Amino acid sequence: MPTLKHTPKPTGHFSESLARGLSVIQAFDRDAPMLRIADVAKRTGLDRAAARRFLLTLLDLGYVGRSDDLFYLRPRTLDIGFSYLASLDLDRVIQPFLNELTEATRETSSFGIADGFDVGLLARSANNRMLNVSVALGSRVPAYSASLGRVLLAGLSPEQFKHYLEALPTGSVAPEALDRDALRASVEQTRSCGWVTVEPGPGRGFRSIAVPIRDGSGAVVAGVNVLEYPPRNSAPTMVRKYLPLLRNAATQIEAAMRLAQHSVATWNTATHDTAPPSG
Amino acid sequence: MPTLKHTPKPTGHFSESLARGLSVIQAFDRDAPMLRIADVAKRTGLDRAAARRFLLTLLDLGYVGRSDDLFYLRPRTLDIGFSYLASLDLDRVIQPFLNELTEATRETSSFGIADGFDVGLLARSANNRMLNVSVALGSRVPAYSASLGRVLLAGLSPEQFKHYLEALPTGSVAPEALDRDALRASVEQTRSCGWVTVEPGPGRGFRSIAVPIRDGSGAVVAGVNVLEYPPRNSAPTMVRKYLPLLRNAATQIEAAMRLAQHSVATWNTATHDTAPPSG
DNA sequence: ATTTATTTGTGCGATAATCGCACGATTATA
DNA sequence: TATAATCGTGCGATTATCGCACAAATAAAT
Numbered sequence: 001m002p003t004l005k006h007t008p009k010p011t012g013h014f015s016e017s018l019a020r021g022l023s024v025i026q027a028f029d030r031d032a033p034m035l036r037i038a039d040v041a042k043r044t045g046l047d048r049a050a051a052r053r054f055l056l057t058l059l060d061l062g063y064v065g066r067s068d069d070l071f072y073l074r075p076r077t078l079d080i081g082f083s084y085l086a087s088l089d090l091d092r093v094i095q096p097f098l099n100e101l102t103e104a105t106r107e108t109s110s111f112g113i114a115d116g117f118d119v120g121l122l123a124r125s126a127n128n129r130m131l132n133v134s135v136a137l138g139s140r141v142p143a144y145s146a147s148l149g150r151v152l153l154a155g156l157s158p159e160q161f162k163h164y165l166e167a168l169p170t171g172s173v174a175p176e177a178l179d180r181d182a183l184r185a186s187v188e189q190t191r192s193c194g195w196v197t198v199e200p201g202p203g204r205g206f207r208s209i210a211v212p213i214r215d216g217s218g219a220v221v222a223g224v225n226v227l228e229y230p231p232r233n234s235a236p237t238m239v240r241k242y243l244p245l246l247r248n249a250a251t252q253i254e255a256a257m258r259l260a261q262h263s264v265a266t267w268n269t270a271t272h273d274t275a276p277p278s279g
Numbered sequence: 280m281p282t283l284k285h286t287p288k289p290t291g292h293f294s295e296s297l298a299r300g301l302s303v304i305q306a307f308d309r310d311a312p313m314l315r316i317a318d319v320a321k322r323t324g325l326d327r328a329a330a331r332r333f334l335l336t337l338l339d340l341g342y343v344g345r346s347d348d349l350f351y352l353r354p355r356t357l358d359i360g361f362s363y364l365a366s367l368d369l370d371r372v373i374q375p376f377l378n379e380l381t382e383a384t385r386e387t388s389s390f391g392i393a394d395g396f397d398v399g400l401l402a403r404s405a406n407n408r409m410l411n412v413s414v415a416l417g418s419r420v421p422a423y424s425a426s427l428g429r430v431l432l433a434g435l436s437p438e439q440f441k442h443y444l445e446a447l448p449t450g451s452v453a454p455e456a457l458d459r460d461a462l463r464a465s466v467e468q469t470r471s472c473g474w475v476t477v478e479p480g481p482g483r484g485f486r487s488i489a490v491p492i493r494d495g496s497g498a499v500v501a502g503v504n505v506l507e508y509p510p511r512n513s514a515p516t517m518v519r520k521y522l523p524l525l526r527n528a529a530t531q532i533e534a535a536m537r538l539a540q541h542s543v544a545t546w547n548t549a550t551h552d553t554a555p556p557s558g
Numbered sequence: 559a560t561t562t563a564t565t566t567g568t569g570c571g572a573t574a575a576t577c578g579c580a581c582g583a584t585t586a587t588a
Numbered sequence: 589t590a591t592a593a594t595c596g597t598g599c600g601a602t603t604a605t606c607g608c609a610c611a612a613a614t615a616a617a618t
Binding site for chain 4: 293294295296315316317327328331348
């Protein structure tokens with residue numbers, strides 16, 4: 001996604017340089033892991049000289065490396081994002097409960113939060129039958145397609161969900177053969193039930209069930225699911241066998257999150273904000 | 280780690296603002312997930328007004344949130360580090376081979392790179408017997424203590440390794456009851472053998488074996504290991520049963536990495552740089 | 559070999575972004 | 589009530605940043 005335009009910032013208290021520098025990091029991509037100065041300039045919309053300054057800065061800080069004219073990200077870049085993961089203390093607060101869940105169900109369980117239009121997978125306890133369907137930790141899946149996404153969407157207020165639907169790129173839902181009306185219906189049902197199952201379909205060989213995780217105020221801030229691959233139980237069976245375990249795990253996680261110093265606020269932001277910068 | 284002092288940058292081509300802004304992100308921490316402006320100012324050594332500007336910038340960009348006076352990192356922060364993971368294309372280049380390895384050994388296998396004094400775990404294929412010993416992806420383990428770390432240390436030049444030992448905080452090695460001489464011996468043996476096993480011991484209930492992964496120039500850029508928890512085979516048995524599989528996987532990964540567009544450079548930086556800024 | 563089109567590196571003046579003090583308002587603590 | 593922190597903000601001074609323009613190096617095309 002080249003040429004990110006910076007919307008004029010409302011307040012004068014804004015550091016252009018920081019924003020531009022961060023955009024330089026994100027100019028790197030699976031499809032463009034190595035870039036020259038000019039490439040970065042094009043992708044970010046920065047002047048070539050500016051792009052160069054930021055690259056040299058990041059080089060100096062150890063976030064990027066260079067080989068001749070090509071720049072690339074270095075592992076240290078992970079430190080930035082991992083400040084967030086560390087602040088969540090996943091190992092202590094979440095992982096143990098996922099492990100219990102997986103042990104009890106003998107299936108793979110995951111923990112995710114809402115992040116824009118996607119679900120961010122933050123923790124997982126894997127069942128080894130599922131080796132071939134690996135989804136890397138930290139990756140995003142579209143919120144509308146996954147069971148985790150459904151429970152998160154169901155946690156939105158009607159207005160927020162309306163915003164979500166409106167802002168959702170029109171083409172996005174099509175590939176799953178799931179139109180907006182069906183999605184709306186599914187989300188509404190999820191809201192009233194407190195859980196949701198997602199059926200296998202074209203391009204998705206698994207069946208999964210998810211429940212929301214709420215903070216002290218009752219707002220949905222995350223979700224847990226159990227995933228069968230290949231699906232071995234019918235949806236009703238999954239509900240019968242796994243829902244109690246899921247609910248139990250969710251309750252425990254909620255308690256653990258409340259005990260953690262920063263329960264409410266940190267997680268509470270997991271709501272879909274329809275506007276990255278403004279609008 | 281408060282008050283990171285900025286070494287005066289050699290070149291004039293350096294963006295203070297970017298460096299300072301990044302330091303603001305990293306002011307957040309497992310032990311300090313929520314900070315007030317003044318806290319951030321203290322931890323970064325910035326003026327309060329400056330810290331505030333950066334925080335507001337990050338807030339506007341969606342990287343941090345705030346609840347009253349407290350700021351905290353938001354999931355979007357992961358985007359930054361994940362630019363790096365995406366650029367590695369782990370799912371495609373590494374994960375399949377780990378999965379094969381785990382399938383063949385029925386044990387857990389991991390892939391890691393050197394990152395400063397630590398090993399960064401970037402990919403894993405888990406065996407479900409190992410559920411309770413979960414180490415979150417992306418976490419660091421000290422290079423001296425893990426089998427992955429040993430093969431990476433063994434890839435350093437004698438001078439680099441000397442630097443590593445010198446720069447290693449003196450207290451670090453003690454808890455593992457492994458003194459510098461023993462570490463040096465182990466690393467030297469690893470270098471000549473091309474593999475290493477690490478025995479279970481106090482604070483470590485598993486036995487593991489690792490081999491290095493080299494780039495086109497022969498430099499060690501990463502490592503793969505297989506880990507038994509609880510240990511079921513003796514070390515010699517592990518070598519006999521797993522070493523061929525590990526070597527095979529390493530060879531395949533090396534080939535895949537060479538095929539990937541950016542094989543050499545991106546990985547090549549995984550060498551231990553003893554000096555974060557300078558010295 | 560000679561052009562043509564892209565690169566990168568660098569200097570420099572003009573500009574605008576950043577700095578950081580200092581003030582008043584607000585809230586917690588003694 | 590007094591004391592100590594905190595935040596928010598304005599503003600002048602500074603300086604970091606911008607981005608053009610040029611030279612040099614490289615690669616591709618003629």
